[in-house]
Amino acid sequence: MREDFLHYVWQHQYFDKTDLRTAGGEEIQVLRPGHRNADAGPDFLNARLRLGEVEWNGAVEIHLRASDWPRHNHQTDPKYDQVVLHVVGSHDADVARTNGSLIPALALQPRLSPELLARYQTLVEAPAAAPLPCAPLLGLVPEITRTMMAERALLERVEQKADVIMALHRHLGQDWEATTYHALLAAFGFQKNSEPLARLAKALPLAVLRRHRHDQRQVEALLFGQAGLLVENEETAADNYIQDLRQEYDFLRHKYDLGSAALLAHEWNYLRLRPANFPPVRLGQLAGLLHARPALFDALLTARSVRALAEFFRAPVPLYWRTHFRPGRPGKVPALGKSSTDLLVTNVVVPLRVAYARHVGQPALVESSVALLSELPAEHNQYTHAYESLGFTHRTAADSQGLLALHKNYCAPRRCLHCAIGSRLVQQPRVAR
Template structure:
């Protein structure tokens, strides 16, 4: 058993509240359970209770055993001096404040029904993948829909923290934030950090000034990646290298050294050379890209905006000095979908938050136009009967798995609480 089960029982009063008694056989009446705090300090703040004929206002602390009070060192922490009730599963020792007054104790297991305990044990019994894998597809649709929306915005809030940090670093320049975010996501998981380092090493004011020549943008990006450090006979390579050192001198930039790029784990169309060229092409095609992206409301408009191709050289190359069969290197629909998930939607959400605007329904509708992601987590949920029809569904399931199922946080999850109530 975990303490969060006690938190759940207390917060929702899932126990017999009449005829409560402390371990000292005094009657106990709960007026207010208090505010649940998921931070340091007592578990519930500003509770109100009556013990005997005395009304108390203060905090409530919970442990599986009374002796955990001393194991956690609460007797030395002034934050716990205002605890008016110690709620435990088992009482194995008396607890005292620093002034030597005894803290009343409620043994919760004496006042809960066997059904609730049985439901909890069923829920927490180890399963092959997640605790509710046999029941999740049968959850009340109303409960599940509301929880989906909550999970979706939790995921966006997490992503927006990264954006707000970037905003501080770029002196509130949304265009610069977008450039760094796009670079990171163009690099995918393998090269994302290196692409991000490259973007951060180039002041965005220079990207603005040089955006009218794709080759200059490529020179800055390839140079910052270290791909121009070698010696090659390739004419295009040589031209980019000359441009790069000219631009370093023109803008008084220091030569930077990003982490090495990874080619081996990618299909050729995802080689960093191709993605960097496509990123340069995007900024050559669109000035003021941020203002265009935050106004997007339909999937069709996104595809129109972001459909670009790598430069002419890359139509028959994947790497410098190695010619290949000619093939246009256009951003695919699947890749643009990833940019929508990881750049467009989070950026729109963060921008709306900054302006105090409500765009919840718009973003949900937008996400429901995007095709569902395909990965092992989504496949596993599908095997349990949860079929994803859009990226809204898949983003929700990823948040659920990573932040709740993997953390065994069933009692913070609407699905877990519903099962605990209904099993």
């Protein structure tokens, strides 16, 4: 048994209340179990209990064993002085507040239904290799419950991504254009090079880039120079274009004192990447985008469809980077593909718009932004395949994002009691109609 099971049992009062008494024999009446505390301190706040003849309003703390109280040093923490009942699996010790007063305890394990406990253990003790611990029991859950849980997981995933955008926004002095710039550069790394591209955004401030956006050659020089990709080697020694960019970069580097922040060529990842995903290819696409789209945030915020966003991302790439995979190495380079633009919409545009909508209080914009995911095709990987094989709807990127969130936030960590599907199975499983 895990502590989260006792939290679940207390929250929903799924235990035998016949002759309910504390470990000391005092009668208990639960008038209100309290609400879960997401911050530091006791597990449930604002509980209302009658202990004997006295009614109490306060907090409830939950442990598997009463002796966990001193192990967690609660006896020295004033935040726990508000606890009026210590709910435990087993009562193996008396505990006290900082002033030495004893806290009444309620042992739940003797009051748990064996069937309830068995259903819970079936879920959390499923083999680690099982992607969905509830897979054998899914037929007992109505389809509407599964659908609503996937939709809830989708919204949670979008909110989590929006939280990252908001943290970036605060770090950048609440500048939405700079926030968009940093988020876009990191996203153009498409996982393998997200980290160095995020550092490149810091190494090349938007304020500097803005002054030269009108000149594509200078944009290229700044991007590739700060990325450490304009070094002279055997491939670039005879390349006049790269030599010209290097000269331009040297001038700009000294002008803005950029050199100390520049990345080094070896910091970029090429291993197991197709040439179309090589860092210079992505930087060439970014150079075209930053030159052709002077107002990044406004364009992404006001686009009304995925088609309009795809057009935004298909900015003309500088000619050299249409014909070179790396500096000095020629080859035909494909344009930014549809799958890439779909990922940019999913991982940048939607979270960015949701973050802004929350910031200015526009719930309709949140809804319309999340709806963009329904215009994108479904993603396919080992996790979405597992859910799809079990009958979950998987037609659009909205479905994919919901299933990925379900796996990451609920199924993989075995947070079954926090999931509507698992909660339904633990409470009272019955055949779905």
